[in-house]
Structure formats: structure tokens, C-alpha cells
Amino acid sequence: MKDPCDTRIAELFDGHWNRNYAVSKLRTDPLYAALAADLRGSTLPLLDIGCGLGLSAFYLRSRGIEVPILGLDYDHRKIDGARRAAIRGGFGQLQFSQHDARSGLPAHQGNVCILDILQFFDPAAQQELLQLAAARVAPGGLLLIRSGIRDDSWRFRITVAGDLLAKATRWMKAAPTHYPTAGDFERILAPFGSLEISPLWGRTPFNNHWIKLRKT
Numbered sequence: 001m002k003d004p005c006d007t008r009i010a011e012l013f014d015g016h017w018n019r020n021y022a023v024s025k026l027r028t029d030p031l032y033a034a035l036a037a038d039l040r041g042s043t044l045p046l047l048d049i050g051c052g053l054g055l056s057a058f059y060l061r062s063r064g065i066e067v068p069i070l071g072l073d074y075d076h077r078k079i080d081g082a083r084r085a086a087i088r089g090g091f092g093q094l095q096f097s098q099h100d101a102r103s104g105l106p107a108h109q110g111n112v113c114i115l116d117i118l119q120f121f122d123p124a125a126q127q128e129l130l131q132l133a134a135a136r137v138a139p140g141g142l143l144l145i146r147s148g149i150r151d152d153s154w155r156f157r158i159t160v161a162g163d164l165l166a167k168a169t170r171w172m173k174a175a176p177t178h179y180p181t182a183g184d185f186e187r188i189l190a191p192f193g194s195l196e197i198s199p200l201w202g203r204t205p206f207n208n209h210w211i212k213l214r215k216t
């Protein structure tokens, strides 16, 4: 559905490619609305690991969620684009920093999100990142993850093909390495709190799921 907020977010970016990508992603992917629904009402700061162009941060601001947000990504082109967009939008308390999540995470206590990046990590690095992220969630706070889940569905095969295409077109620096199973999330995250896993693919063909950990 067309929402003028999404067009205004897209206009924050340089170049047709980024603008078209932003507007079509915001209009077709249920991810950002799910994030806003879960974070609404929380006053905790948000750490966004693998933030890309910062679409989630701009979406949250456009829907009235004003918590401090730190976005991290190892791709300096995306961080530069996100920073320019934040200046253009005149948003406060939004920071974007180039950082490789394989080298650990900065200190943080609040909510944390990891949206569509786990597939770039091998199993050991996924486990480490999930544990580091969960340790940064404040009591009562949320770790929100969107990930393709490895199973024997046709959706999973399309998910892998989509990620390979993103690498071939050089939109992503890396090809996918490994997709976690639902059991991996339960094994790694259940010790930190209560965990829910549900489909989040909307009208897309991908095998995306929403993994929500509430820290106890």
C-alpha cells in the first residue's frame, strides 16, 4: 500500500537506485511495520546491527518512534548514505557507524535488532553474534531478528537464490554463508528469556521469519 511517509524516506537518499530500492522495500516488505509494532511504547535505545541504509531507523522516526538509535554496518557506502539521509531528514539521536559485527559489538543496554544479516555469518559466528546481542538487551527489552530459516520449503530455496542475486549484482558485499534453523534460535536464545518464532514473509516469496526474544 502506498504511504506518503515511504516516499519521503526514499527522497532522503542520493540516486535513483537507492530511492527506488527504499520505496519498493518499504512498500512490499512487512519487516518495518513488524519492528515498529514491537518497539512502540518502549523508551529503550535501539542497536540496529547490519543497518544497511538505515531504513528501519527512518521508518521508526516516520512513525513517531523517537528513541536513540545506533545503526552499525560494515559497508561504508551504506553508512555514508544513511548519514547523509539522516542529515537531510534533520533527525536527532540517530547515529550510523561503520563496524564489522564479526569483531564484537559496542556496549549497549536496550533493545537490539538484527534484520536480514545472519545469513552472512558462519554457524559459530551466528551463535556468537546472537549471544552478544542478547547480552545487550535490557531486562524487559527485546531482541528482534528477521532471518530466512533453513528448512525443506520452496520458500527457502527462493531465499537462497535472492541472496545470491544480491551478491551477483554487487548490492551485497558477500554471498550467503549459512542459514540458521528454528532449532538453532531456540538452542542459542531460549536461555536468555522467552522466545517466539513466526513467519514474516508478507507477500514476498521468501522464507523469512520473525524471531522475538523478550529478556527476563
Ligand SMILES: C[S@@+](CC[C@H](N)C(=O)[O-])C[C@H]1O[C@@H](n2cnc3c(N)ncnc32)[C@H](O)[C@@H]1O
Binding pocket: 049, 050, 051, 052, 053, 054, 055, 056, 072, 073, 074, 075, 078, 099, 100, 101, 102, 114, 115, 116, 117, 120, 173
Ligand atoms: C540484507 S541487508 C539488510 C539491511 C537492513 N538490516 C534492513 O533490513 O533494511 C544486510 C546488511 O548486513 C550488512 N552486513 C553483512 N555482514 C555484516 C557484518 N559482518 N557486519 C556488519 N554489517 C554486515 C550488509 O552490509 C547489509 O547492509
